[in-house]
Amino acid sequence: MANVSVAAEWQLLYNRYYRKPEIYRMSWKHVELNRNKVACAPFGGPIAVIRDDSKIVQLGGESAQRKLRIFSSSGHLLGETIWKHPGGRLIGMAWTDDQTLVCLVQDGTVFRYTIHAELLESSISMGQECFERNVVDCVFWGNGLVCITETNQLFCISDFKNPNPVKLADPEIEDPPLCMAVIEPQYTMSGNVEVLLGIGDACVLAVEEDGFQQLGLEVLRGPIQKMAVSRDGQWLASFTHDGHLLVMTSNLNEILIEQECEADENLRVIRPSLPEAVEACIDGAGHEFDVLRQRTLLRAASYGQAFCSNFQRDHIQEMCKTLRVLNAVRHPDIGMPLSIQQYKLLTPSVLIGRLINSYKHFLALRVSEYLGMNQEMVIMHWACSKITASLAISDATLLEILLDKVDWLSSFVTVLCFLILFRATNPSFETCKGISYAAVAAHADKNGRRKLAAMLVEHEPRSSKQVPLLLSIGEEDTALMKAIESGDTDLVYLVLFHIWQKRQPLEFFGMIQARALARDLFIIYARCYKHEFLKDFFLSTGQLQEVAFLLWKESWELGKNPMASRGSPLHGPRIKIIEKAQNLFLETKEYTFEAKAAEEHAKLLRMQHDLEVSTKQAIFVDSSISDTIRTCIVLGNHRAAMKVKTEFKVSEKRWYWLKVFALATIRDWDALEKFSKEKRPPIGYRPFVEACVEADEKGEALKSSQNSQILEKEQSLMLGLAWPRKLLMLPPRQRMVNCLVD
Template sequence: MANVSVAAEWQLLYNRYYRKPEIYRMSWKHVELNRNKVACAPFGGPIAVIRDDSKIVQLGGESAQRKLRIFSSSGHLLGETIWKHPGGRLIGMAWTDDQTLVCLVQDGTVFRYTIHAELLESSISMGQECFERNVVDCVFWGNGLVCITETNQLFCISDFKNPNPVKLADPEIEDPPLCMAVIEPQYTMSGNVEVLLGIGDACVLAVEEDGVQQLGLEVLRGPIQKMAVSRDGQWLASFTHDGRLLVMTSNLNDILIEQECESALPPEQLAWCGMDTVLLYWDDMLLMMGPRGDPVRYFYDEPIILIPECDGVRILSNSSMEFLQRVPDSTESIFKIGSTSPAALLYDALDHFDRQSAKADENLRLIRPSLPEAVEACIDAAGHEFDVLRQRTLLRAASYGQAFCSNFQRDHIQEMCKTLRVLNAVRHPDVGMPLSIQQYKLLTPSVLIGRLINAYKHFLALRVSEYLGMNQEMVIMHWACSKITASLAISDATLLEILLDKLKLCKGISYAAVAAHADKNGRRKLAAMLVEHEPRSSKQVPLLLSIGEEDTALMKAIESGDTDLVYLVLFHIWQKRQPLEFFGMIQARALARDLFIIYARCYKHEFLKDFFLSTGQLQEVAFLLWKESWELGKNPMASRGSPLHGPRIKIIEKAQNLFLETKEYTFEAKAAEEHAKLLRMQHELEVSTKQAIFVDSSISDTIRTCIVLGNHRAAMKVKTEFKVSEKRWYWLKVFALATIRDWDALEKFSKEKRPPIGYRPFVEACVEADEKGEALKYIPKLTDPRERAESYARIGMAKEAADAASQAKDGELLGRLKLTFSQNAAASSIFDTLRDRLSFQGVS
């Protein structure tokens, strides 16, 4: 009998059954659909209602002010607001994929609302032409909108997340189109939206951004008055001028269905029921037409609105919400009158088992080979049911059959139970989301959770996410932010306790994000308390800065050891605070201070000097000044007696004075003094010689250059001024004179007095200049026979070298000298003879 009562509610269209169960009795009061503009979101979404200002209606007890009201699918009020937009008549409104209500008014302005009727800050304009010419009609889809102006120009926004209006090609029509439909970008060849316009001729215009095309010239016998594109963009259902329903391919090349309707008057609404049938609605009748067979009629004594879904159509009236869909195959196999399918027999076997009838075993024996399929059918049918008792009975039948299956996957029933628990929870009238199982799978659980929290159903969202093993962070975060917004009267300390109690449920949750929301809502103290609980410094520190807690931010950044974070805080404070205050903050914090100094040494010398002065580190200022003097010296202008040397010398003298103020830096003070003195002398030399070769050279190089230039007086002055030793002076002068090959001056210099460095440097200077004759003047004066021997060897005088080496009585030296003359046999024999003589005398 149960099977009969279920199937009795079905309607047969050709060979397919359809059912139209009532999901809700609407809980709203005094809502008359025919007096309002209504926008219904798919997937069991909310319903927006506003009085239609294009109709003359009797207000009765209503206020003259129009209200935008938003209800759940069960009729519970979610939010309302006064409609205050002055841009002209409301042309159309619809819900986007993320459940934002978009409303287009006459001047081309688009306003957006949340499901709680809260106006989102930024409005969107369709452009200047829409503003000047007025919008007269529009079509919405997913996240897009197409509108048409009084001059029949089309404008499009493809995605409200990136709202850039685009003008489509000019359709070049004088009269407004009879109807308009859209093929979404994802289903067109070009990837752009395609607008179909039904015009007075026997054709349809397909308008895109870059062109217009005429469709249906060969198949249409007159104008089309109503159109609806299928969900997958493949088919176009249309109502013709002479009262026919045509279902064609979307390019209008082929006709799939052509059926006469009972009226030539165009229907108020035309909609697809899944992908199976087409619905046409006139003011009292709903006609359902399929490919074959007589249409099914449903009569209504109140206005209805059709809400297409992926697997059917929801039907909204003043008093109820129904769901018209094709009866699923599994449900039909069980409940069809006279069905003897395995699933029907299994369902019947459970009934016999409950009544303790032996016929239960008889049914099981009949279907034993097909028992797994029967169990699957019962599970599937349970998923498609809205009636909880019927779900339970079907799942019990599946469980009963499963007990006799050895190879059945036992988790199927548990999975379906889990899914149905979620669906039954969201279908409850207090929640009002009448999702079918197919819609739920298409929507996905994560999107459902998002919709629940947007509807402020946080507790249910938390339970569902917990039940499905999903991350609960998104739910708790949204709840916390909503709680802060709604709890203006609660003290910060009390609210913090409430928030922490829930936030701790989710590990790794961003306390910083909640704190940022608190700060945005003007609760800075609460934000500071919340951010203390954020374990990640990378999240914590930037937020502390944004709420003005610079001291704490610096402390947290230093504790983290992350130098990037420390620099972030330093730069932030640097810009906001006075220098002395900034210096005071970093002085006691070693890491911050050191990082600041490293950065400032490279880029901010003046600021760093101020810091060192404020902390009494005069020597550090002096070092910076000294470095600046060297940087100034690299300036290409600082040459040829440039006046830039004056400032350089003053900088060094300033550094010297600062070094003198600290006892530990007497060496640096003396060095700075001498550096300044040397620079001054070098500067004077460059001016007098007009050669930029002195500045920044050493004392030795300066003396050598003076001698080379013949300025012996200047060289002597440098020697005297810097107390250059005699030995060093001799070395420098010897090689300088050799460089300019002034051999007479060199000889004269060697005779002034006995050289303190001996005569070897004289020999070396001559040898290096390849002047062997000049070297011979000084070699005999060498007192050490070894040095004489080596010097003679260097100028190729083997016999003299041998004689000197024999005087030294050094066999090892003779061996080395022999190698020097290895190419000369005669010279080698001299060294061999001498070595033999030394060996005979017992000297080695």
Template sequence: MANVSVAAEWQLLYNRYYRKPELYPMRWKHVDLARHKVAAAPFGGPVAVIRDDSKIVQLHAESALRKLRLFNSAGHPLADAVWRHPGGRLIGMSWNDDLTLVCVVQDGTIYRYDLHAQLVEPNISMGKECFEQNVADCAFWGNGVVCITEQNQLFCIPDFRNPKPVPLADPMIDEPPRCIAVIEPQYTMSGNVEVLLGVADDPVVLVVEEDGVQRLGEGLLRGPLQKMVVSRDGKWLASFTHDGRLLVTTSDLTGIIIERECESSLPPEQIAWCGMDAVLLYWDDMLLMMGPDGDPVHYLYDEPIILIPECDGVRILSNTSMEFLQRVPDSTVSIFTIGSTSPAALLYDALDHFDRRSAKADENLRLIKPSLPEAVEACVDASGHEFDVSRQRTLLRAASYGQAFCSNFQRDRIQEMCKILRVLNAVHSPEIDIPLSIQQYKLLSPSVLIGRLINAHRHLLALRMSEYLGMNQEVVIMHWACSKITASLSIPDATLLDILLDKLKLCKGISYAAVAAHADKNGRRKLAAMLVDHEPRSSKQVPLLLSIGEEDTALMKATESGDIDLVYLVLFHIWQKRQSLEFFGTIQARPLARDLFITYARCYKHEYLKDFFLSTGQLQDVAFLLWKESWEFVKNPMASKGSPLHGPRIKLIEKAQSLFAETKEHVFESKAAEEHAKLLRIQHELEVTTKQAIFVDSSISDTIRTCIVLGNHRAAMRVKTEFKVSEKRWYWLKVFALATIKDWVALEKFSKEKRPPIGYRPFVEACIEADEKAEAIKYIPKLADPRERAESYARIGLVKEAADAASQAKDGELLGRLKLTFAQNAAASSIFDTLRDRLSFPGAS
């Protein structure tokens, strides 16, 4: 009997059964759909209602103020808001994918509302053209809208997450289109939205895109289309023709799938796909369901209805009820069809016999033994498609009963279905009233469902569902915490903190910083500071502390973390906000922050660093900075040209010298800076007098050498005297300088002034390096050491003289070296061999 009563509710459309159970009686009051504009969200979503200002209606007990009212699917009020928007009448409204209500008004302004009837800022404009021409009609899809103006121009917003209006191609029509439909971007070849227009008195459909217009259906259509709707997957187009036929074609209008006469030539008020198998057409008292063949199914209504397409059927909203028209699933048909002898039906029947302790139960099981896994699966599948909890339970009991005799059935299949049904039943329940089917649930996904629950402030159910499904609870707890802060303005900070922490600690790794940021945004800075103190991750904690003005705490946390990037973040933030002395005092107490500041400022901010060192009494560090700055002048291209830059540079060095002089530990640096300044001043004067920029930044030795080379012996002597250059050093410098300019007369004169303190070897070296052998001969005899004389003679190629000097030295090793020097000269080699023999050195060859 149960099977008969279930199947008795079904309607047969050709060879497929359809059912239309009531999901909920509507609990709203004073809502007449005929007097209102209505927008219902798919996936069992909310319903938005507002009085239709294009109709003259009797107000009854209502206020004259128009209100936007939001209800759930059972007519339970969620929120409302007074409609106070200028810009002309409301053209259309729809829920987008994230359950934001999008309302388009006549001047092209788009207002958006959340689930709590709060206006979402900012408002969006469709552009100047829509404002000037007025919007005449609009069509929505998942996350976009297309508007047509009174001048028949089209504009679209492809994605409300980036709400930029895009003009479409001009359709070049004089009259408004009779109907409009949209193929979503995800189903088009171009990836852009395609708008289908049914044109008056023209048997074609215009397809309008950004870059052009196509005419489709020429030769296929016999007249203009009155209504049209694209299937969910974008492949098919169902339309109502001018002569009262239902026409189903491919969406590119290249082929007709169904063409059937309807019972009225008046265009229907609404047309919708019911799944992918049937099309619904609604006139003011009749709903007609038509399939590819067979007689259509009629449903009569004495009240207005709204068709809400779903992926697996259509929800039907009326003033008094919410129904769901869907194709009966195959598993349900196999069990409950009248007279069914399928394995699933016999298994379901066997449970009934088992409950009544009838032996017929065993008989049924024996009959279906080979097909028992399929029968169990059918019972499990059918349970998922039921809204009635008792019927779900009976079907699952039948599956469980069959599974006991079935060894190769997946054991977790029933458990998985129980889990899904528990979730679905929870959201079907009163107060929640989201009538999701199992197919809708799978398409929507559990994470999106939980997101919708928390946006509706159903946090407890969302939390339990997350826990039950093994999902991350952080999203739910975070949203709850933020909502609690917003709604608890009268609760003291300390009390609210305890309430929040009690829940936040349930989830490891939760972002206290994000909750604190929300508290700060709501003007509760003290609560934000207390919350952020519980954030374990410095990278999240420190930026928030800065944003709420807790700079000192932020610096402490950053330095404790040891994260250099974080410390620099805080340093730069405080640096910009505070006076220099206050900033220096802040960082002085924290060695890491201080050292990082010094490192940065040493490279980029010398002035600040000098101020810092002065504020802390580190005079020697200021001095080193000044000295370093003096060398920066060298990099200035002007420094090599003229001397204006040398004056400030010398003053910097003198200032550094005076700072060094104030500390006992830096006597050497003080003296070095003093002499450096003195040398630069002399070099600067020399460049002025010689008009050659070759002195500055050379050493004392180079300065003397350059003076001698230029013939300025008085200046060279002055430098020698000023810097107390030793006689030996002076002689070395002057000898080589005179050799450089090949002033041999002066060199000889210099050698005779007095006995050179460096001896005559430098004179010899200078002459040999200048390749002046004749000059070298003048000084070689004056060398006191016979070895030096022998080697010098050898270097200029005088064999005999070298041999004589070597023989005086009586050094066999020296003779051997000299022999190698003249290895190419046989006569010379012989001389050195003879000398070695004479000295009776062994080993001569």
């Protein structure tokens, strides 16, 4: 009889068997589904329940205030709140892919709740027309919504993360549709949502933004009462007025299945192929919710696989592992009745995320451990939840609780990782990552427990996570110390820039002065980009010579300005900057040479500036003293040249050299001859002769040689008489010079 009872639960629909097993006896009380609006989340998610205000009901012992209550799939209360939205009747509600409850009211306002019935801050409006015309029906999908107004106008939000309501094309119908379904944007040719409206006797309208079209005229034989689109958007299941279930292509061109819903027939198909039978037992165990039946099917599969030579032996082990996880989350205390298909679609990592979101941390940790996954997320979420829920516990006590638990879990995870690696079953190091105290500390700071955050972050071993968090909680001194200890210059710069913006200059200077790495990095950066701030730093630390060098550099940079020419007024500030540098050098005895150099530099610049103003030629500034004298002589300004000589105490020898070659450059031979006769030249007559020879003036060279009382022998040599052998070895020009002056 037991076997007959089991078989009787199954019903044949087309070529598949289905049944509706009882998974839980719901633990809720005073919940009658026919009196409430209900929204069930997919993948074994929570159930939202609220009293249906469109029905007249007897309250009994209940409060007159409507409450939105959220239960687990086994009926345990997760959260509740009083419904107090004034926007009119609740039209519909559903769960999004990220388990957010979305509620649409009559005026087109969308409210969102967490699984703990906490209202999210921002509401969404479907637009002014929905507000004025009232919403009468809606359809939800993964992360979107379509609604229809009293005037049969359709509005859509394709993604609640980017809630921009869009009006679809006018379907041009007078009566409300009998039913409505949605094909999601990713499954339509246009890439936009497509709404199917069941209207009339045998017609479905497909409505998009750009227009609509009629479908099903050739295949439908009557009005459709209900419609549902498959998850992949390819198929449409519909229920007709005469009790037929139709499965069609989503474009309603072809009916694939037609089934009368009044049809019970029990069949048992036994396949002769043993490997297929074993696979069927394993697959059946995976789809089974009853633990005893799971065991029976898996034992049968285990017995059968012994006689299958080519059967993959790890299938049963994998199924056992999967069923252990599924049975754990299906337990009434957890209340997540996932099927195996839902578990595979959801993935283990998402399941663990949902467990910790429901505060089932211990189970999440055990599942993570069992599946060889990283437990850090579970531990961190538990620690953050503990901080949020322990407002009455002191920071020191809570720190001890957290450290005891987290350190124990960390040690456990580390040992497990070594065992896994030693056995070579999983070469990945992903599960061996250290626990991040920085994330827990950030949560503590967010909840107003800054002291606890500072104590927690001290235990964070990774400087890259530790330092930014110390800055965010105002621990700049500690952050700078930790960054310097790490040796990471990027982290040090991060702290420097943060403190630079937050602290007063003198306070900032005091922090970095005693820390060599921070000080040096600041100086390197400031030399390139922040001269003024760097000067303030050097002044505050008494390094006057460094300020002077910066000023001197600034004067040269100012000289590169293209406007600093032809008597530009920019030379005035340059001179003042150099004089300021001179005064700073004078403050330090070790820099007397630099002070003297700065003084002469300023004096020379002032004279060169005056010369450019008087001559209207931008050729003096930033040239040397010798070049300045030479240029003055070339321009015929002998008085200015003599002034430069006098001011800078140019020696007579240097003066003679400069003037001789300057006069030769402008070929002023009379002046050169006169200059040679003023007195006996301190450099001799050789430079005079060389200047003439270089200018290719032999006659002037002869005059210079005569003025130097050259011997008659040398003159005869100049006239082409016998040449000494050693002179014949020299180049012609040098040979002439030697003859004239030797």
